[in-house]
Amino acid sequence: MTAVDGPAPATARSSDETPEGAREARREYGQDQQGLRQDQQVFNRFFGPVLLTGGSTLGVANAGDEPVAKAASRRMTGPVPAVEIASALGRYAVPALHTRAMAGLRAHHVVVLYGEGGTGRRTAAINMLHAAAPRSLVALSPAETLDKLAADQVYREGNGYLLCGLSAGDLQAEAADFVLGRLALRVQEAGAWLVITSQAALGDPRSAAVPHFRWERPGTVAVLTTHGVAAELAESAAERLGETTPLSDVVRLAEHLVAGSGLEDALGRTGMGAAEQIESWLDDERRTDEEVLEAAALLFLEGMPEQRFEAHLARLTAGVPAPEQEGAGDQGTPLPARRLLDGRRPRRDARSIIKVEERITDMDLDVPGPPRRCLVFRSPAVHERVGAELSLQFGERFWEPIFTWLHETVQIADVETRMQIARGLAILASYGHFDTVRERFLQPWSEGAYGARAWVTAPKVVWWMSAHDPIAAMAVRTAIRWARSNNPARRQAACLAFAGEMGVRYPADATKWLWHLVTTEPEPGEAQVALAQLYALLVEIAPADARAILADLGRRLAHRQTADRRERILKTLLLVMAVFGVSGDHPAAARHLLARAEDLPDMAALWAVALCHRPVRSAAFGVLYDLLCAVGTAGRTPEEHLRMIGDALHEALPEHEREPFRAGFERYVIRRRAGGDTGRLLLSILLNVFRPPAPVALPERR
Incomplete structure (x- = not known):
């Protein structure tokens, strides 16, 4: 398949071709046994400062806002x-x-x-x-x-x-x-x-x-005063907002007012009145068709350098028929040539909903350069609501060429641009266009009909949808339908969906359906990698939530009295090794232990089962060695941490398995450590923990 080199035909491919397309996409974008590196890095950059809690907004936080805390859970179940x-x-209220x-x-x-x-x-x-x-x-x-x-x-x-x-x-x-x-x-x-x-x-x-x-939300004044806003100021704000503003927006306004912002400043910072601002902008008699198309394109490409954006916009405007001038259509005369001044960039004044910001960005570039002119909306609220306003005022004839342009753009765009396209589609889906987004994009992209880059973008759309409360449930159901699909590409797309933000917000659903794919796929490696990536992501974002994956694996090992008992145990243990073996700078399991030592017993219990199961014992030795070395080099008190791990393993292993483990692991460490200080340290500590008991001296006969 060569879709990554250029536009692919908009035709569905057969089901026996899609697995190869999915594998090619993984090779192209780093989504192989080493993890979803490139896309996950972009995912982390976008979802780090995104306001995912405390409301249903999807926009990026304002520059002055505090980023989401690293340890803050985004779990919704x-x-x-x-x-x-x-x-x-x-x-x-x-x-x-x-x-x-x-x-x-x-x-x-x-x-x-x-x-x-x-x-x-x-x-x-x-x-x-x-x-x-x-x-x-x-x-x-x-x-x-x-x-x-x-x-x-x-x-x-x-x-x-x-x-x-x-x-x-x-x-x-x-x-x-x-x-x-x-x-x-x-x-x-x-x-x-x-x-x-x-x-x-x-x-x-x-x-x-x-x-x-x-249900109807409480009154605006009641909400504001409950959050600590003075009654007189709350009355003034309520006159500006009315009673239909989403509750999350009213709460955000209250937070700014309580922090000391004036009413006008708080309204501006929270993007209140964005719908009215967009409507007024559209109704301006000076507005041109090109400016409206520019706003529609920016919904999917916000933050892109101006020249790059204009290149994409040129492809869109070329595909939109020019409006017929009065009298020209009947006579068949050609439209007059465009004057040079007609091609000027739109004026970026205070009335515009689009502005230019100087940003350092690597979007569409291999090497980051100096700050460049990037196009963004006036506020995050405008970005979120522009799709809704355009949908209210324009019908199918307006959106059809834009959808065709998106199909073409996604096949030639880099990973960061595709992430923004996914974000724009999620915004569109959240304002009454979920069926359109599902039928026109999610369904064909997830089955590979538009090539590898479109295929790998479909899960990103679901990621963004799961971060928006009104359509989060539909996003989860979409990924579950993919996991149950007869189409191999869709099942692999489900793996990517559950390995990202959807798995962060719905970890129980993610582990359940990734386990379903592990047990039903002829080659379960994709699902194993996805669960390992989700574990690593949870360790990075909210280590307390990562424990849920360990607990789920423990339950599956405990309930193993089934007809295919041996096969299920082996698949579960291979999954355990994949989870514990996933690494970045350090194995995720090591970072988990250093962040939450209280989860060590759960981890040791899984290690014990793997170390007792001979088919995976050698692999378990290797993953355990890497974890111990990482803890020994990254921890501030390596001796203490290594001794804690040794004690936990000693407690978890059956008594008759302790000496075989000690002897086997000693041989493995001697073979692997090559004289390293860390290897000698962990070997001495473990040998001390697992030292055979000294024989009891019998009294001499007299």
């Missing part, structure tokens, strides 16, 4: 972090329906909060569940179906469960009501509580099976 609970409880919804939860143990996004349903659900069940709050996956929630989900007494973004799927209203009744009965019998949020009612809202409440 599993136990709800204490910091999120505290935030939800401390700054909660009580909506009008809260009292009725709370009464419904106490009576039925299950309620549904439905309606448009941006109304604070998740915050309301956390407050309701905390009031009903203060023991523990658990967020469930939006990929679950009503049937599975009613039949398979385990509910524990005293726990509260939160499920955001559930869809009734293909169930009719009557069937959904029946399933909801079964679900409520299960939750009631378990003595638990469940709050579900969705965009639409799951059945008949009037049904008595489960109470439904169409």
Whole structure:
């Protein structure tokens, strides 16, 4: 396949060709056994400062904002972090329906909060569940179906469960009501509580099976004052915002006002009024077709150097038919030649939604150079909302050439440009165009119909979608459909999707479906690499969340009484070796131990099973040696860390396996260490830990 060298034909390739295309894409972009290096580096640069928590915004943080903390979890499922609970409880403006919804939860143990996004349903659900069940709050996956929630989900007494973004799927209203009744009965019998949020009612809202409440956000003044804004200032801000502004935007405004910003400054920094600004810009009688197309193109290429952007824009404008001038169409006369001044760049004044910034960027270049003129939107909010405004005012004739241009551009673009294209498509999908993005881009790209670069971009679109709350659930379901597809390229695209931001936000779904691919694929190496990459990414971003992968592997080794027991144990242990063997500057497992020593017992338990299983023992020795060497060189107190690892291994290994391990590992270290100080240190410590007990001296006979 030669798609990486130029545009590929827009025709679907056969299923027996797509695996080779996927393998070529991995070779081209560094996504092989060494990991998703190039794309993951770009992924980290984009998602580091992105505002992924505290609201549904997708834009990049302002230059003055603090970046997301390295150890901050972005996980959306599993136990709800204490910091999120505290935030939800401390700054909660009580909506009008809260009292009725709370009464419904106490009576039925299950309620549904439905309606448009941006109304604070998740915050309301956390407050309701905390009031009903203060023991523990658990967020469930939006990929679950009503049937599975009613039949398979385990509910524990005293726990509260939160499920955001559930869809009734293909169930009719009557069937959904029946399933909801079964679900409520299960939750009631378990003595638990469940709050579900969705965009639409799951059945008949009037049904008595489960109470439904169409949720509306609290008033703007109430939200601002709850966050500490003075009442008079809150009234002034509410007059400017109205009552339809998304709750997350109101909260961001409150934070700036409390920090001391004036109202105008705070409105500007948070991008309030972006929709009105774009609408006013479009309605300006001086606006030209070229400027509108420029804004549409910048939705997918923001931050690109101006000259590079203009080259891409020229291909777009060349593909858009020139508007017919009055009287020219009927007579067939050619349009007059464009004057030189007609080709001037648009004016970048204060009224424009686009501005120029001097940036140092390596986009489309092999070697970074000096700061260059880069085109960006006036604010992150404008970037996020420009797609929505263009969609409201322009129909299919406007978007069709843009979609064709995107198909062409993605096949010749570098990795950073493709990341921006993916981001723009996610923004478009989040404003009522999910079906269009899925049918026109995700489906053909994920099956390899537009070549390797488009194929490797499809998971990035899903990454960005999973970071946007209104469509996160649909992004998860898209990746799951890929994992279950008969198309090999789509299954490999699912591996990439779960190895990135989607796996960070939904680690339980990622481990579940990557394990599915490990056990069903003829060659499970792609899924093994993906899970190892996800583990390394979690160690880098939030080490506490990386423990979930170790726990999942431990459960799979513990429940091994199956018909194919030997094969499943071997696959699991090979997966363990892949996870522990993934490395960057240092093995991810070593960085995990140095960040969270309390997770050492879980890790040692997995090592013990691998060291006792002879088919993988040699590989386990090699990965263990690399980990010990990394800990010995990176840790501030290598002796202490190495001794802790030795003690944990000694505790985890069965007594009859300790001496065989000591003898075998001693031979391995002597063969590998080549006289190195680290090798001698770890060998002396481990030999001391595993030294055979001294024989007991018997008393002499008299």
